[in-house]
Amino acid sequence: MASETTLGVLRRLESGPRGLTDTDAASRLAACGENTLPQERTPGWPRRCVRALRDPFTAVLLCLGLVSAAVASWGTAVVILALVAVSCVLRARGGHPADPALARLRDIVAAHPP
Incomplete structure (x- = not known):
């Protein structure tokens, strides 16, 4: 499995070395929601x-x-x-x-x- 370069990862994630701007982060939060693990339901x-x-x-x-x-x-x-x-x-x-x-x-x- 070939490893991806840092620049390739940043391009794929549409980000940069300094991260996202506040505007980009807010729009991604609105579009995708919070970056949290899904809550697992306990079986009955x-x-x-x-x-x-x-x-x-x-x-x-x-x-x-x-x-x-x-x-x-x-x-x-x-x-x-x-x-x-x-x-x-x-x-x-x-x-x-x-x-x-x-x-x-x-x-x-x-x-x-x-």
Whole structure:
């Protein structure tokens, strides 16, 4: 990958060695908005529960529960599917406390560029 020269970058960004004038900066701010990271939405409970099904152990349990239901072993199917539901709820709830900490880390990284 060829590296671009400083002059090439400045031309591509329509800038100069001294940066933008106040007028240019104001017009770009109005046209493009602030230079900030997009705010990431935290997924809701239903999405977290569905994501918990991606765990291989939980997926195997779900398949076993469906097979048990297909062969009319209702007691086994109910117990296994209840375990899958509890597992999904616990996994979804376990990720919830990490969300505020992750948001704070994003704020720190955005506030202190390298």
